[in-house]
Amino acid sequence: MRTIAEINDKITKKSAVVCTVEELKARVAEAGISQTAKEVDVITTGTFEPMESSGAIINLGHTDPPIKIRSCWLDGVLAYSGFGAVDLYLGATQSVDYPSTLEAGDDPESKERGGGHVIEDLIAGKPIQLRAVGQVTDCYPRPSFETTITRDTINQFYLYNPRNLYQNFIVGVNGGDRPLYTYLGPLQPRLANAVYSNPGAISPLLNDPDLQLIGIGTRIFLGGGIGYVAWEGTQHFPLQKRLSNQTPIGPAATLALVGDAKQMNRRWVRGCYFKNYGPSLMLGVGLPLPVLHEEVVEKCAVQDKDLVAPIVDFSIPRRVRPTFGLVSYAQLKSGRIPIEGKQVRAAPLASIYLSRQVALELKQWIQEGKFTLSERVAAIPMDRSFLPQDRWGATIALE
Template sequence: WLNDVPAYAGIAAVDAYIGATELSESAGMAYGGAHVIEALVRGEKIELKATSYGTDCYPRKEIQTLISLNDLNQAYLFNPRNAYQNYSVAVNSSNRTIYTYMGTLLPNLGNATYSTAGELSPLINDPYYRTIGIGTRIFLGGGIGYVAWEGTQHNPNQNRNANGIPTSSAGTLALIGDLKQMNHQYLRAALFDRYGVSMYVGVGIPIPILDEEILKQAAISNREINATVYDYSVPKRSKPNYGQVTYAELRSGSITINNKTTPTAPLSSLYEARQIAGTLKEWINEGQFSLTEPVQPLPTDLKVNSLEIK
């Protein structure tokens, strides 16, 4: 346990993996793995508690002590699903408030929430993954990281608009980086009311302009990016939708659904996205960050399979 949050230790001896969404055994939904990770990055000491059956190699059966990030030989941040290539716009048509991973959704289409930074989102600026692939060096949480693999739920075979942009969730990235390089400005715990704990992770990916097509995609604007509005009050895998809106409309502060004006709110920070882009540009100009060619492209022919109960 790290600060009373369970960590999985069924790997190499004295190694452990803590999930950002894992909840505290004492504080429940008020504190989780993401808070532990942020505390480590902030330089705070956390409580380590562990038990074991004991062996000749490792006779100790329990330990309770304080540790900090500096005490750890290695600390990796591995995120199996990041940087969604577009995502849904979430609304609630029911007559009660619902609590979701898209935030609190007010009744009767009272608000709409959306994710990604639109025209600054990496996989929207490279929609066919021509420059982003396995091995790509990136900005991750304030330090340098890498694309390790395609992310979980990577689903590139989605409907795309005339500009090649998927109109709902498509590609994802699995990312890895050195936690010791990271900065709590770009790695923050998040609590979604009555849903659970998550983590805000700052990601920046350089896109080399190799030809006119890449330039055109990298220069995409919010008015050229569409997202589909889904009704999250329907507890089914396939949810009804209210059509599409552009990111320019979402960024305006409201959209129109069924002749009703619905206020919008982003889950990602445009301010932080601009900060990340500016920092990454600075690193490149100063020679602190060099671009890498992917060692393998991301798959473009995968689809997400749903679990069928048998």
């Protein structure tokens, strides 16, 4: 029906018809798939949820005399420095660990601060204290360095996120007898609550289940700026079991994303902390889906009742945990789900409201001609297996 070039021409002329994925679903219910496909050019999706496999690449610029940084802390948070002399990678989940910072025992908030908070503050233009220790060499004679940096006093500052946008995830519960503190937040004992992280039918990859539209080079909304799909994400597992509508029944595809953090907005990049687990990063990501043919609309018409996730018991400390079966996102969003004859309170870790706002802001960018679509340069592989590390028992036996 259309090509991306034709859609971009309409975007440039500000004549493209753009719908958020929720608007698209409502339109299909009223007019049907064929008519909707004729009328709509672009569908915008979005999510705002914790994405802990994220981080920032930072280049400081050389000092005088030069330093080859081997250890570095940003506001007390360790940044990886094992490559270029003044190149750093700041992981979102890295905790405060600089000795003088940890000694401030009267400030519990400092111990909850992590890489995600530093990234947020840099995006917001706030000053960050840098402390570095160098390896002295003939070409890098400086042994140490302290300064204050901001977004505007460093060369490169971009997010490179190895694993974002899980295509579906799990529902966490706790069948044990004590509270558990997890990457989904607190799980109360004896199945007192359930937590899910994916926003369901508005989630980007659930509306392109076979990744036919999304690939390497796809231009996206990332943290309030423009980003791109860089590669498949870590733990990418497209061979997950799927329903007849091709949506997976659990964690499946993932994407690696990249984007210039200097363009981003702290509204969409927020450091967070999970009690007794650690820091992380809440991130807004939006993907545009071009309506190239009717099948695009058919896939995007999927409803929460047609999507499921597994209920996983975190009280069993193993990689493969027992489940209480599958539950639909319609049930999850109702606020209660049935588990063993009991109605259990359910709540999302993702912000459904802000996920909708991401899709809406991306829609506005496209309507205003500020954001055009890109052709993918390569497909995301859909034949990746998931390889666990199950060598623990063998190691113990050898000892």
